[in-house]
Amino acid sequence: MTAPSPNWWKASTCYQIWPASYKDSNGDGIGDIPGIISTLPYLKDLGVETIWLSPMYDSPQKDMGYDISNYEDVYPPYGTLDDMDNLIKSCHDLGMKLILDLVINHTSDQHAWFLESRKDKTNRYADWFVWKDPRIVDGKRLEPNNWRSIFGGSAWEYCEERDQYYLHLFVKEQPDLNWELEEVRRGIYKSAIEFWLDKGIDGFRVDTCNLYSKDITYPNAVVRLHGEEHQPAFDHFTNGPRMHEWLKEQREQVLDKYGDVLMVGELPGTDAAEVLQYVSAEARELSCVFDFDVVMLGTATHAGGKKHHTVRHTLPQFKEAIRKVQDLIRGTDAWTTVFLENHDQGRSLSRFATDKPEWREQAAKMLAVLMCTLTGTLFLYQGQEIGMYNHPESWGVEELRDIDSLNAYNDVAKRHNNDPLWCKKAMKGLQLVGRDNARLPVQWDDSKNAGFTTGKPWIRVHDDYEAVNVAAQIKDPNSVLNFYKKMIKLRKEHADLMVFGQDFSVWDFHDQDVFTFTKSHPERHGEKLLVFLSFSDEEQPLHYPTGLDKVKKELLLSNLNEGEEVGKYLSPWEARVYLIKESVLNGY
Known part of the structure; x- marks a missing residue:
């Protein structure tokens, strides 16, 4: 059996919703599913065809719902199973698809499976998680190895009832499931996957989907962080020996029963050759998968580095990361994705462009042009379409809610005895890449709390909501929101080149200020797409690809306001998209 072609999801424009911060319908300060349903016409009008809903499952919320205590129920502040049924129906009634987060590397320590597993070594669920005996050295009980949790500290937690340690690659309340056991896999498939596919959802974004298979000898990790007790162990739990076997099993035994199910994987720390295998x-x-090379630019977190080591990347590094993602389809049968934001990243405007007031809207439109002209399934994150940006540098640690960010800050503060300069350094890194940047409430209008809630919001609303909000931008024909609508529409009209284009070529690789690329499609008879993007506060010259400076070009779109004409040079943060016809490409 082969998947139907073309797959529905390849040309789909997807929109990620982080439920806690999207839209609150009942005034408790937390977003909810009825709130989401109320905005579906807005998303439809934007051009969204698929919604990715981040975890809404029942959870103690130690890691914002990525610690699931019941796959078959909803976190009460978000709503009920009936609300989810209504959301699925409402999406389908509007011709939209819905995908959910699939979090099956680990559960919450409050999940019934783990509560039973921790009781003793002989119960039905005893081996459903990764348990290891302590090492005894000089009469002292030590952890099974030196692995460091992805969120910092030890990856092992002691359980007195069993006199054993369990593995948690994330926080200690997220014990890792033992995928080696067939019974565990069957339990996961039934409870986490089939339950929701039976309700009619259209697929999943698969969380940390290359971590299930570990090196079952559990050796010590090589020392990379000198002077540290716990060491990054990605070599021993990323892309492990049975990953491909289990994903094939999942497709053949479960997914194939439901037709063309979208499975978009989170695949950090994986090179291009290995991505192709997935x-x-x-x-x-x-x-398809999310490639993290772009959003990890300037950080050292995957190698075990700290967030206060964050640096600003260069434009050539940015171009190279995008080239890697675009080249995934070159000469292969693979597919790729386009994204610059999600719930784990800082806002793209602050990370990759500028959030200076004088250039912010122009820069947001330039990034819209970049995203909509790249090949792959397009993913937008809530608020990206209005140009939301990172929280102000003036905010203190008391405004943060993310456990990863708080752990990072507290680690620095503890090591350096709360030295104010070190704490300032930690906050500077978090202001650029901290996860709370993406988790601030969506700014719907200029009323109190940005129209997100009538109650007290669970996390502070951005200070600039009166200037940046949906209601104001709907009315403004030159707004970022209306530009995104125009750009998504253009992407659909020119899908062959924009969505499915091939032969992605960067023409000014070493230029620190401008990004120029071309794309073509074999079935478009030699037509080419030519894109110029300025990443500068200053006017910049155009770097025309060889032979294309004098040929006739049709300007499909620029991000200048109505009435403004493109000139000889690129104005600050300007973007242009040209179409070059076959008749002028002879000999090119």
């Missing part, structure tokens, strides 16, 4: 159409494991 997303090859022939392999039939994942539909």
Whole structure:
């Protein structure tokens, strides 16, 4: 059996919703599912065809719902199973699809499976999680190895009832499931996957989907952080030996029963050759994946570095990261994705462009042009379409809610005895890449709390909501929101080149201020797409690809306001998209 072609999800424009911060319908300060349903016409008008809903499952919320205590129920502040049924129906009634987060590397320590597993070594669920005996050295009880949690500290937690340690690659309240056990896999498939596909959802974004298979000898990790007790162990739990076997099993035993199910994987720390093994159409494991090279620019977190080591990347590094993602489809049967934001990243405007007031709207439109002209399934994150940006540098640690960010800050503060300069350094890194930047409430209008809630919001609303909000931008024909609508529409009209284009070529790789690329499609008879993007506060010259400076070009779109004409040079943060016809490409 092969998947139908073309797959519905390839040309889909997807929109990620972080439920806690999206829209509150009942005034308790937390977003909810009825709030989401109320905005579906807005998303439809934007051009969204698929919604990705981040975890809404029942959870103690130690890690914002990525610690699931019941896959088959909803976190009460978000709503009920009936609300989810209504959301699924409402999406489908509007011709939209809905995908959910699939979090099956670990559960919450409050999940019934783990509560039973921790009781003793002989109960039905005893081996459903990764348990290891302590090492005894000089009469002292030590952890099974030196692995460091992805969120910092030890990856092991002692359980007195069993006199054993359990593995948690994330916080201690997120014990890792033992995928080696077939009974565990069957339990996951039934409770986390089939339950929701039976309700009619259209697929999943698969959380940390290359971590299930570990090196079952559990050796010590190589020392990379000198002087540290716990060491990054990605080599021993990323892309492990049975990953492809299990993903094939999942597709053949479960997903195939439901037709063309979208499975978009989160695949950090994976090189291009290995990514292909996951997303090859022939392999039939994942539909596509998020490549993190772009959003990890300037950080050292994957190598075990700290957030206060964050630096500003260069434009050539940015171009290279995008080239890697675009080249995934070159000569292969794979598919790729386009994204610059999600719930784990700082806002793209602050990270990759500028959030200076004088250039912010122009820069947001320039990034819209970049995203909509790249090949792959397009993913937008809530608030990106209005140009939301990172929280102000003046905010203190008391405004943060994310456990990863708080752990990072407290680690620095503890190591350096709360030295104010070190604490300032920690906050500077978090202001650029901290996860709370993406989790601030969506700014719907200029009323109190930005129209997100009538109550007290669970996290502070951005100070600039009166200037940046949906209601104001709907009325303004030159707004970022209306530009995104125009750009998404253009992407659909020119899908062959924009969505499915091939031969992505960067023409000014070393230029620190301008990004120029071309794309073509074999079935478009030699037409080319030519894109110029300015990443500068100053006017910049155009770097025309060889032979294209004098040929006739049709300007499909620029991000200048109505009435403004493109000139000889690129104005600050300007973007242009040209179409060059076959008749002028002879000999090109």
